[in-house]
Amino acid sequence: xxxxxxxxxxxxMLDMVELxxxxxGFTVKRASSGFDALEQTSDQTPxxxxxxxxxxxxxxxxxxxxxxxxxQTSNTPIIFLTGNTSSNNVVDALNSxxxxxxxxxxxxxxxxxxxxxxxxxxxxxxxxxxxILRIVxxxxxxxxxxxxxxxxxxxxxxxxxxxxxxxxxxxTEDLLAGVWQYPKGVxxxxxxxxxxxxxxxxxxxxxxRPAVIQSRHGRGYVVKARVLVDDEA
Amino acid sequence: xxxxxxxxxxxxMLDMVELxxxxxGFTVKRASSGFDALEQTSDQTPxxxxxxxxxxxxxxxxxxxxxxxxxQTSNTPIIFLTGNTSSNNVVDALNSxxxxxxxxxxxxxxxxxxxxxxxxxxxxxxxxxxxILRIVxxxxxxxxxxxxxxxxxxxxxxxxxxxxxxxxxxxTEDLLAGVWQYPKGVxxxxxxxxxxxxxxxxxxxxxxRPAVIQSRHGRGYVVKARVLVDDEA
DNA sequence: GCACTGCCGTGAATAATTCATGAAATGCAC
DNA sequence: GTGCATTTCATGAATTATTCACGGCAGTGC
Numbered sequence: 302x303x304x305x306x307x308x309x310x311x312x313x314m315l316d317m318v319e320l321x322x323x324x325x326g327f328t329v330k331r332a333s334s335g336f337d338a339l340e341q342t343s344d345q346t347p348x349x350x351x352x353x354x355x356x357x358x359x360x361x362x363x364x365x366x367x368x369x370x371x372x373q374t375s376n377t378p379i380i381f382l383t384g385n386t387s388s389n390n391v392v393d394a395l396n397s398x399x400x401x402x403x404x405x406x407x408x409x410x411x412x413x414x415x416x417x418x419x420x421x422x423x424x425x426x427x428x429x430x431x432x433i434l435r436i437v438x439x440x441x442x443x444x445x446x447x448x449x450x451x452x453x454x455x456x457x458x459x460x461x462x463x464x465x466x467x468x469x470x471x472x473t474e475d476l477l478a479g480v481w482q483y484p485k486g487v488x489x490x491x492x493x494x495x496x497x498x499x500x501x502x503x504x505x506x507x508x509x510r511p512a513v514i515q516s517r518h519g520r521g522y523v524v525k526a527r528v529l530v531d532d533e534a
Numbered sequence: 535x536x537x538x539x540x541x542x543x544x545x546x547m548l549d550m551v552e553l554x555x556x557x558x559g560f561t562v563k564r565a566s567s568g569f570d571a572l573e574q575t576s577d578q579t580p581x582x583x584x585x586x587x588x589x590x591x592x593x594x595x596x597x598x599x600x601x602x603x604x605x606q607t608s609n610t611p612i613i614f615l616t617g618n619t620s621s622n623n624v625v626d627a628l629n630s631x632x633x634x635x636x637x638x639x640x641x642x643x644x645x646x647x648x649x650x651x652x653x654x655x656x657x658x659x660x661x662x663x664x665x666i667l668r669i670v671x672x673x674x675x676x677x678x679x680x681x682x683x684x685x686x687x688x689x690x691x692x693x694x695x696x697x698x699x700x701x702x703x704x705x706t707e708d709l710l711a712g713v714w715q716y717p718k719g720v721x722x723x724x725x726x727x728x729x730x731x732x733x734x735x736x737x738x739x740x741x742x743r744p745a746v747i748q749s750r751h752g753r754g755y756v757v758k759a760r761v762l763v764d765d766e767a
Numbered sequence: 768g769c770a771c772t773g774c775c776g777t778g779a780a781t782a783a784t785t786c787a788t789g790a791a792a793t794g795c796a797c
Numbered sequence: 798g799t800g801c802a803t804t805t806c807a808t809g810a811a812t813t814a815t816t817c818a819c820g821g822c823a824g825t826g827c
Contacts, residue, residue: 433624433637440703441753447634453813454752473774492815494775518823519774531625686802723785725804731787751785751812768827775822786811793804 303420304328308338308364309353309382318351321409322416335359339367342374349420350379351412354402365399378419382407432513434504434526436464445513450503455480459496460504463514464528472521497522536653537561541571541597542586542615551584554642555649568592572600579606582653584645587616587623587635595623595630602631609664609760611652615640665746667737667759669697678746683736688713692729693737696747697761705754730755 305327307318312333319329330347332338336359338350350368354361361381368374381402401415435444441457443450452460462480463471471479477488501508515523538560540551545566552562563580565571569592571583583601587594594614601607614627614635627635634648668677674690676683685693695713696704704712710721734741748756 435625435628441750442703444628447628447632451750455814489816490774491817495777495815498776516775529625531629688803722805724806727786728788728804734787749786749812770825770827772825773823775820777818777820779817781814781816783814784812786809788809789807791804791806793802795800795802797799797801 302326302328303348304330305349305351305416306330306332306338306341306347307351308332308335308356308361310334310356311353314353314382318412321412325413325416327416335361335364335367338364342368346374346377348377349416350374350377351416352379352381352399354381354383362399380415380419431525431527433529434460434464434467434513434524435529435531436461437531439532445504452500452503455496456500456503459493460500460524463522463524464526464530467524467526467528470517470521470523475521535559535561536581537563538582538584538649539563539565539571539574539580540584541565541568541589541594542584543567543589544586547586547615551645554645558646558649560649568594568597568600571597575601575604575607579610581610581656582649583607583610583612584649585612585614585632587614587627595626595632598627598630598632609656611656613648613652665759666762667697667700667746667757668762668764669694670764672765678737685733685736688729689733689736692726693733696755696757697759697763700757700759700761703750703754703756708754 305322307315307322307329309315309318310333315331315333319331322329330341332341335356338352352361352364356364365379365381368377368379378400381399382405383402384405400419403412403415433446435447437443438461441452441454443452443457443460458480459476462476473490473493474485476493477483477490478485481488481492497514501511501514504513505511513524513526515525517523538555540548540555540562542548542551543566548564548566552564555562563574565574568589571585585594585597589597598612598614601610601612611633612631614624614632616623616627616635616637624635633652636645636648666679668680670676671694674685674687676685676690676693691713692709695709706723706726707718709726710716710723711718714721714725730747734744734747737746738744746757746759748758750756
């Protein structure tokens with residue numbers, strides 16, 4: 302089921318929106334500030350955000366910009382809740398990368414309709430459309446969306462290792478141990494970095510904004526793809 | 535203008551794809567089943583196929599195999615439309631000779647982009663610029679684009695062995711075992727290298743930049759060609 | 768906010784493999 | 798022995814793997 306994150310400093314508003322969405326079968330996550338939201342999304346991202354435009358410390362627009370800057374959430378629909386009718390706010394909201402806005406006060410039906418509409422659009426335009434990575438271990442061959450990659454031996458081993466557990470975190474240490482067979486504590490992190498770098502150049506459409514091989518600062522790397530392992534005799 | 539054939543049992547999907555492609559200036563032919571498609575292509579072949587992977591009676595993969603078996607359509611690009619769940623389907627699609635796949639639901643932009651890409655590749659590489667290598671095992675003769683090669687016995691065996699699985703990797707060890715019958719671990723890699731070298735001099739247009747027999751550093755050699763094995767009684 | 772610390776991305780330099788190539792040596796049929 | 802095919806040897810070139818260096822950014826603590 303789709304998961305929606307609500308970001309608002311007003312507890313009452315959080316309660317209200319959560320109730321409305323839950324009744325429609327959505328899973329709801331709450332965040333009471335922009336920082337809270339960013340922290341929660343560092344691990345797992347929701348399918349849609351509902352964000353209060355006006356909040357102390359970090360306002361909704363700033364939060365939106367930050368979410369858009371992260372590859373993980375760069376395409377996730379964002380719906381703003383705006384208070385006053387000051388059109389400046391609305392313009393900023395959309396310019397910062399927001400997809401829609403709802404003026405307060407609003408009726409539940411409107412909220413539901415907009416949420417559904419954006420979830421549907423998002424499902425259509427990808428978001429669900431995880432890229433497909435095909436690996437043929439017996440032949441040292443790999444394909445990205447049917448385009449064959451020419452990888453070196455180490456590159457292939459590294460990719461294969463990470464693809465044995467896609468969507469999971471692989472620390473530099475794990476990789477040095479699993480791919481290079483170095484004992485724990487031995488091996489240079491720059492080695493991994495460089496091969497990740499080379500892999501990205503071959504795999505990613507836009508190597509500057511990696512979509513498939515993503516970094517988790519201080520923790521390691523994650524493969525975001527549907528992986529098909531092909532044994533093909 | 536380029537002509538594209540859409541094969542799908544779903545009329546709505548046919549309409550949709552046709553509309554999208556027509557707007558881009560392509561000529562469109564429709565087929566509502568694999569049999570229909572085969573019948574229509576017996577006279578005239580399109581420049582590209584868009585085929586639904588899942589259809590009743592004859593599914594897309596079967597159709598693809600049949601198209602590939604016919605010389606007229608053996609090189610025509612084939613793009614599959616696949617449901618987004620079954621990963622087996624995608625593997626089958628590519629293994630059966632498909633060139634690409636698009637997961638449903640898809641956005642028109644994506645369809646157009648892929649169609650264009652394959653049309654361009656196909657047009658660029660001429661009727662598919664993969665060179666044609668013909669082998670007549672019973673007579674120890676081989677032809678490169680209708681030019682007969684004068685090969686020695688070892689050269690012929692080596693070429694034949696690699697051509698039994700074109701586009702696949704053959705490690706030096708495999709070759710020593712398969713062609714020379716050396717047990718594993720015996721035999722000199724330089725032996726293979728030299729015969730590869732001699733083969734290239736006879737096969738390649740530009741032996742300095744091998745197009746047919748390519749090296750994969752650290753892993754072996756690959757034959758990049760469409761291989762026709764001719765038993766010619 | 769603001770500076771600090773450590774991690775990441777990147778290009779360049781260096782080391783380690785593997786490959787290509789020509790020449791020489793060996794084997795084989797006549 | 799002669800001529801040809803095959804194999805071995807030696808060396809320079811090419812590719813790949815690893816290390817080093819540095820700038821920038823993220824996360825953290827104040």
